[in-house]
Amino acid sequence: MRRSERKREVPDLGILSSRTLFSVQKELFSRLSETGHSQVRPRHGAVLAYLDVEGSRASDLAAQSGQHKQVIGTLVDELVALGYVERQPDPADRRAKLIVPTELGRDHMVKSDAILVEMEAEHARAVGEEAYAEFKRVFQLVAERQTRTK
Amino acid sequence: MRRSERKREVPDLGILSSRTLFSVQKELFSRLSETGHSQVRPRHGAVLAYLDVEGSRASDLAAQSGQHKQVIGTLVDELVALGYVERQPDPADRRAKLIVPTELGRDHMVKSDAILVEMEAEHARAVGEEAYAEFKRVFQLVAERQTRTK
DNA sequence: CGCATTTAGTCACTAATTTTGACCGTCACT
DNA sequence: AGTGACGGTCAAAATTAGTGACTAAATGCG
Structure with a gap:
C-alpha cells in the first residue's frame, strides 16, 4: 500500500489534530461571521478564546495561547479598533493592563462557546x-x- | 468559575487539537533535527507527510495537506534546494510533474514515521x-x- | 533604605507566510 | 477544431511571525 494511502486510512496524531483544528476553525469563524462577527479572524482567537469577562492580562493570554506577547499586543490593538475589547489599568499591578471585553466582545465569546458546544x-x-x-x-x-x- | 479556568479544565475540541498539533510538531522536528534533518521545518510537512516513494503530484499534496498549490510549489522549491525531493515529468500527464523523494527525502520520511509511531x-x-x-x-x-x- | 533583578507591556524593524489574480500549456470531451 | 477544466508557475499584495531594545513598575535582598 502506498504511504499516502496509508496516511489517509490510518492518520497519525499530527494529521488528525491538524485536520480537526483547521476545519473546526473554518466552521467556527464562518458561522460567527453569519451572526455579525465578520471582522474577527481565527488569529484573534488567541485573545478571545481565553479572555475572562472580568478581564485578563496580556501575558496570561500569551501563556495560554502559546503566542508571543508582542503578538497579543497587536491582536489587542486590532480588537480595540473593532470594538471588542478595552484596555484598563490593572488595580493590582500598575505595570499591567487588563484586557476587558466590551458588550460586543462578550457577545462574541458567548456565541463562539455555544457554537463549539x-x-x-x-x-x-x-x-x-x-x-x-x-x-x-x-x-x-x-x-x-x-x-x-x- | 472563570471562563479561562473552565477552558483549562474542560478544553474544547479546537483547543485540544491546537495544543496537540503544535506540541507534536515541536517534538517531531526537534527530534528530526537531532538525526540530521535540521533544515526541514514544520511547514515542509505538508509535502513530506503525504509524499509517496513513487512520487506524488503537487495538486494531490495540496488537496491532502489543505494548502494552496502555490504553497506546495514554494515548499517543493525549498525541498529541492535542500536535496530532499526532485521534480520529474509525469509519464501519464504531460501537464503534471511528479514530486519524488531522494534518498535523503526517504530517510526523512522513514524517520518521521517512526518517531510518530x-x-x-x-x-x-x-x-x-x-x-x-x-x-x-x-x-x-x-x-x-x-x-x-x- | 538602596540596588539589582524580574516582570508587564510597547516600539520599531525584519523576515516569513498566506492569499490573490493572472497566465500558459495540456487534457477531456464534443 | 473548439470549449471548458485541470496542473502548475509567476508576480504582487496582504497578513502574520519573530527579534532586540526600551520604559515603568514590582520584587528580592543585603
Missing part, C-alpha cells in the same frame, strides 16, 4: 455520547502529556 | 493500549465528520 454535541450524537465523552477524556490526557514532553 | 506508543502505554486505540478510532471519525461539514 453545538459542534461537539453533533459529533457526540454521531459516534455515541459515551464514546465521545471517553474520547474527550483521553484526548485531554494525551494533549497534556504531549504538551509536557515537548 | 513511537510517540503514540508512549501515549498508549500511559493511558492504556485499549483506551488509546479507541481514542484513535473516534478521533478519526470526528476528524472525518468535521472535515466534511466544513
